Amino acid sequence: xxxxxxxxxxxxxxxxxxxxxxxxxxxxxxxxxxxxxxxxxxxxxxxxxxxxxxxxxxxxxxxxxxxxxxxxxxxxxxxxxxxxxxxxxxxxxxxxxxxxxxxxxxxxxxxxxxxxxxxxxxxxxxxxxxxxxxxxxxxxxxxxxxxxxxxxxxxxxxxxxxxxxx
Numbered sequence: 349x350x351x352x353x354x355x356x357x358x359x360x361x362x363x364x365x366x367x368x369x370x371x372x373x374x375x376x377x378x379x380x381x382x383x384x385x386x387x388x389x390x391x392x393x394x395x396x397x398x399x400x401x402x403x404x405x406x407x408x409x410x411x412x413x414x415x416x417x418x419x420x421x422x423x424x425x426x427x428x429x430x431x432x433x434x435x436x437x438x439x440x441x442x443x444x445x446x447x448x449x450x451x452x453x454x455x456x457x458x459x460x461x462x463x464x465x466x467x468x469x470x471x472x473x474x475x476x477x478x479x480x481x482x483x484x485x486x487x488x489x490x491x492x493x494x495x496x497x498x499x500x501x502x503x504x505x506x507x508x509x510x511x512x513x514x
Contacts, residue, residue: 387453387466394446394466397473397509401439404480404502408432408487411497422487431487435480442476445469477506 409432412423422428449465484499485492492499 384453384459384462387449387459387462390466390470391446391449391453393509393512394442394449394469394473397470397477397506398439398443398446400502400505400509401435401442401473401476401480404477404484404499404506405432405435405439407497407499407502408435408480408484411488411491411499428487431483435476435483438472438476438479442469442473445472474506474510477502478510481506 408428409423412428412432413421415422417425423432445465446469449462449469452462452465481499481503485503488497488499491497492503494500
């Protein structure tokens with residue numbers, strides 16, 4: 349058990365965790381009884397997926413600068429540069445879709461518009477996370493499968509988040 353700011357959590361395999369809020373109360377905006385609760389929840393999940401994608405891109409770039417092959421960092425190879433650029437582009441596009449979905453919810457646009465934007469953001473963010481972590485494995489090679497590198501954990505998180513229903 350870990351306690352941070354009144355929040356208890358127990359780690360579970362594949363990045364699952366159990367939260368106990370204790371004395372903390374959720375803001376009224378996150379009440380699951382509101383009509384836009386599903387859109388709010390999906391936008392939060394999409395934002396988490398964007399974070400996974402962005403971290404995967406960061407891990408790819410960091411590793412590519414460290415790892416040397418043929419007396420130069422692998423970041424100098426065009427194929428590696430393309431993988432990092434593709435992952436970064438998809439992560440940023442998904443981030444903007446999440447911002448747009450959150451804006452629709454905050455502006456109290458019609459529920460159908462908010463639901464559409466949120467579903468698109470969730471789909472885009474999920475694909476960005478899956479592809480960025482997959483490319484991260486390619487950049488890391490065999491080292492990507494070890495727990496020594498964060499890309500392994502990020503890949504598991506992306507797979508878990510992809511299984512959450514829309």
